[in-house]
């Protein structure tokens with residue numbers, strides 16, 4: 061099975077409003093509620109692709125109960141660890157006039173030292189039987205900044221390939237623990253390396269310890285420094301819609317290809333097609349399966365000169 065970790069799970073609310081205006085009052089015309097936090101989005105996409113998927117992390121309080129009820133309606137196995145603090149909510153406000161999305165993320169509950177210890181025990185047990193593990197999203201308050209580095213080391217000791225998708229200091233420390241794969245977006249990459257040049261920054265990020273760096277360039281696809289060379293993967297057309305969760309779907313595509321033993325170009329095609337098919341779906345963490353099948357053979361793969 062594939063294991064996904066979401067330390068800061070969330071009940072994701074998507075609000076659709078006719079037009080979003082600062083300082084104005086708005087009537088919400090549509091409300092969608094889903095279990096979220098990046099790792100749970102990854103898990104749902106993987107399960108929809110037919111992979112046996114297990115989700116761990118934390119959930120607590122009334123919001124945590126709602127999240128777990130919703131997760132139970134999906135094929136993802138729930139291995140979340142209970143916290144005394146309540147799971148956060150996030151709100152994505154979709155402006156129906158422009159299609160633009162504004163994201164508001166609560167910080168999440170404070171996790172205690174005892175809860176972190178309980179999680180580490182659960183995580184270590186779940187690694188036994190995992191074919192790959194993804195560590196995704198922000199850290200909730202109370203969790204130390206080197207937490208992902210610690211989990212990367214545990215996965216490496218267990219011989220399980222590990223993907224890290226986070227930002228800021230947790231990414232900087234996590235990357236130094238030598239994960240198999242990191243998937244920063246352009247902003248995260250610039251923050252990590254100080255460079256806005258995607259090619260340079262991707263190489264620089266790889267030099268910090270990750271075996272492979274897949275940088276997401278939004279509508280322009282992915283740039284990947286892999287053991288099979290440097291690749292650029294581009295969708296056939298720029299798709300318009302709600303980008304929330306598109307990066308998580310890219311992670312699901314990369315993991316799906318990894319556990320299937322697919323060559324890197326195929327993994328990248330899956331990631332780009334899933335990401336675009338997620339933008340075309342109105343809800344975070346869901347993709348349009350018909351669009352995915354149509355887009356998959358049309359992703360452009362280009363091998364770049366890796367001598368830099």
Ligand SMILES: O=P(O)(O)OC[C@@]1(O)O[C@H](CO)[C@@H](O)[C@@H]1O
Nearest residue numbers: 070096097098150165197198305
């Ligand atoms: O606060 P984080 O953990 O960085 O991001 C959380 C989040 O915004 O990311 C997902 C989209 O990628 C949403 O489903 C989710 O709520």
